[in-house]
Structure formats: C-alpha cells, structure tokens
Amino acid sequence: MSVRLRPIQALRLWQEVGLNMVRRHAVDLTQRQMVILLTIYLEPPPHTVRGLAAKLGVTKPVITRALDAMGEMDLVSRRRDPTDRRNVIIQRTVRGSLFLDEFSDLVVEAAGTLAP
Amino acid sequence: MSVRLRPIQALRLWQEVGLNMVRRHAVDLTQRQMVILLTIYLEPPPHTVRGLAAKLGVTKPVITRALDAMGEMDLVSRRRDPTDRRNVIIQRTVRGSLFLDEFSDLVVEAAGTLAP
DNA sequence: GATAGATGATACGGATGTGAAACGATTGGC
DNA sequence: GCCAATCGTTTCACATCCGTATCATCTATC
Numbered sequence: 001m002s003v004r005l006r007p008i009q010a011l012r013l014w015q016e017v018g019l020n021m022v023r024r025h026a027v028d029l030t031q032r033q034m035v036i037l038l039t040i041y042l043e044p045p046p047h048t049v050r051g052l053a054a055k056l057g058v059t060k061p062v063i064t065r066a067l068d069a070m071g072e073m074d075l076v077s078r079r080r081d082p083t084d085r086r087n088v089i090i091q092r093t094v095r096g097s098l099f100l101d102e103f104s105d106l107v108v109e110a111a112g113t114l115a116p
Numbered sequence: 117m118s119v120r121l122r123p124i125q126a127l128r129l130w131q132e133v134g135l136n137m138v139r140r141h142a143v144d145l146t147q148r149q150m151v152i153l154l155t156i157y158l159e160p161p162p163h164t165v166r167g168l169a170a171k172l173g174v175t176k177p178v179i180t181r182a183l184d185a186m187g188e189m190d191l192v193s194r195r196r197d198p199t200d201r202r203n204v205i206i207q208r209t210v211r212g213s214l215f216l217d218e219f220s221d222l223v224v225e226a227a228g229t230l231a232p
Numbered sequence: 233g234a235t236a237g238a239t240g241a242t243a244c245g246g247a248t249g250t251g252a253a254a255c256g257a258t259t260g261g262c
Numbered sequence: 263g264c265c266a267a268t269c270g271t272t273t274c275a276c277a278t279c280c281g282t283a284t285c286a287t288c289t290a291t292c
Contacts, residue, residue: 003121003129003227010223011216013119015154022151023173030279031147035138038131049240057139059281064241069278086239086288100127107126111119146249165270175251180271185248202258202269 009114016110027073027099032056033066040076040090041100047090075099125230132226143189143215148172149182156192156206157216163206191215 075096081087191212197203
C-alpha cells in the first residue's frame, strides 16, 4: 500500500529526522553517500562502481571516494570480482545494516508523531 | 493523523528522494543547511543565529556560514533587528518557499509510489 | 602474443565546510 | 560615562568533496 503524506507533513518529517541526525553528532554522511549506501542495501547485487555512477548520474571518482569514506567507517566493504578482476564488488557490512536499521526506526518514529 | 510507515518503506522513501535530488544536479544543500532552512520555514519567527545554533546543537559560525551559503542562493535573507541591533533576524524568501514547495511535492510523490 | 577497450583508483586544482579562537558592534548594569 | 556581557561575524588551519585528466590493471579481440 502506498503511503499518503501531505506536503507539510513531508517537510516536518524531513526536519525532524534531520534534526535528530544533526544533534546526535554521530555518522554524518553526504546526501550522495547516503544514496549510495541505501542503493547497496535496497537493490539486488552485484553493485559496481560504474553501475552506481550511472545510476546516480555522477562520475566514477565520486563513487570511489564515497566508498573510501564509508569503508573507513565500516559501513560497506569492497572486494575484487574473481571472475573479472577489473570489477570491484561492493558488499554490505554488519555495521552498515545496523546503521540503516537505526535510521529507518528513526524515520518511522518521526512519521508516527506527525500532526495531521 | 500520524503517518504509518514501515522501516523498509522509510529507506525506500529516502533513497528515492535522495536519488532525485542527486540526479537533478540542482540545489545541493548540506544536511545542516537543509535542517536550518526547514526550521526557518516551519517554525514561528523570529529566527536568530543563536536560536538556531542552540536548536541544532552546533556552534554559531556554522549557522552564519550556512546563512551565507543559502543567502547567496537567495533561499533566505537577513536583516538587523531594529529594536536590538545586535540581533539578526532571518527571513524567508520567495525562492526558498518555492524550493521547499517543490521538495515537498517530490517527497509526497515518492511516498505515493511506495510498494507495501 | 600484441593491442585496443574497459574498469577502478589516483593526482591535481578549486571550492566549500568545520571547530576553535578572536573580533567589532551593540546593549545594559552600575 | 564606564565596563562587562551579548550577539553575529571573521580568521585560521585543517579536512573533505568535486570534476577533469591520467594511471595501472585486467580482459578480449585480432
């Protein structure tokens, strides 16, 4: 079932979630990094640098650097494709799953407290 | 009425909206900038630098620089408080309203196409 | 086996954000 | 009138991100 949301509720939802993320002072991802992370966790593998670059409409270095940053935080991991060693397969991590679990809970809770 | 949203739907919503924003290649705001903008437009005035800094739990220069950036894009404007000339009153602009209108429409539409 | 193509990573220059500290302008208490 | 307090801004050194161009590695074609 689709989710019915009115414009003012959409803005309040974004404010509430963003405010929580900012105040929490914890993981601070770029919008692009967040989209990359979500894509890796929501869409079927395999995920490659060029694939993500095409999906987001950005250059490959953007993806490489985002993976560097998120790999440093242990949110994703990379390994060479054994069948074609030019490719890099991007994989999920426990910490990445945990982060998105907590994030989605935050969104769900914020949505639950929205005024009409 | 509160909005019922399941965790997986929350993640898909964020991905869809983020993907749209990234691909659009248009206004690219930091999470902090976005929260500031939403606060200015959603909560009752007057808005001051120190008030926003306290609300977000960040230092005042963060607010000043965010206002510099968004002022450059004509998303917000500033003027001195005539009654106490130490204060700066932050105000909305037509362009800022338009941007948030379009953004909220994007969110609403993305929510409407969410799978169960 | 040589070579052209594909893939991801890196180097570079420029732009922007951050925290900490210091600053100038303004106000209010005494 | 004087001086401390308040408010927003600026400065500084540092880190991160971007796009372009280039690179090293690997594959596939001839």
